[in-house]
Amino acid sequence: MARRRWRGVDSRRGARYPRRSFGTMSDDKRIRVGILMGSASDWPTVQHAALVLNELGVGNEARVLSAHRSPHAAAAYAESAAAQMITCRPRAAGGAAHLAGVIAAHTHLPVLGIPMMGWSTDGLDSLLSTVQMPAGIPVGTLAVGKAGAKNAGLLAVAIMSLSDEALRERYLAFRKAQTDSVLATELPPAGSA
Ligand code: RP5
Numbered sequence: 001m002a003r004r005r006w007r008g009v010d011s012r013r014g015a016r017y018p019r020r021s022f023g024t025m026s027d028d029k030r031i032r033v034g035i036l037m038g039s040a041s042d043w044p045t046v047q048h049a050a051l052v053l054n055e056l057g058v059g060n061e062a063r064v065l066s067a068h069r070s071p072h073a074a075a076a077y078a079e080s081a082a083a084q085m086i087t088c089r090p091r092a093a094g095g096a097a098h099l100a101g102v103i104a105a106h107t108h109l110p111v112l113g114i115p116m117m118g119w120s121t122d123g124l125d126s127l128l129s130t131v132q133m134p135a136g137i138p139v140g141t142l143a144v145g146k147a148g149a150k151n152a153g154l155l156a157v158a159i160m161s162l163s164d165e166a167l168r169e170r171y172l173a174f175r176k177a178q179t180d181s182v183l184a185t186e187l188p189p190a191g192s193a
Contacts, residue, residue: 033060034086038093052153067099078106090152097126112152117145
């Protein structure tokens with residue numbers, strides 16, 4: 001299969017093109033990660049999952065589907081033939097955050113929950129309602145907010161890396177660049193920060 005230098009996928013719904021890419025990738029244009037959120041108000045946070053997936057050359061799509069405002073559409077999406085081809089599913093919701101759990105109930109695929117910040121309890125409500133799944137239907141829950149969104153993207157990559165050698169190489173290059181960046185850190189003189 002022809003290989004080319006990756007220049008970024010079409011980042012959806014306003015996410016910026018990535019600044020960096022890691023290694024080469026195939027011409028695989030499949031949507032491999034589906035990103036759902038309960039409201040467009042979640043997107044400024046959730047876009048960080050899309051950005052890291054774009055950076056690592058993983059096709060993804062982002063959609064607004066609410067577990068309580070559009071419950072039938074959310075379930076239909078999870079059960080659709082197209083969505084069954086998606087290998088990993090970051091899910092974001094705030095408040096009584098049941099989107100990830102509802103979606104997980106409708107698919108055997110890995111579901112990653114991203115609790116949203118900004119509610120009266122600073123995301124504790126979202127965190128608990130995402131992480132406290134009863135036994136039998138797992139939701140892998142990440143940190144609240146931007147860190148959780150970015151890590152959901154990275155965890156999706158790590159999961160898919162188990163069966164995708166090219167992606168594993170890009171992920172390892174990403175990790176190395178991150179480590180190198182930390183080790184190259186120079187602090188300003190004390191008192192100037
Ligand atoms: C949830 O309610 C969404 O995921 C969002 O985090 C929260 C608030 O939604 P909006 O009222 O901003 O649309 O369903």
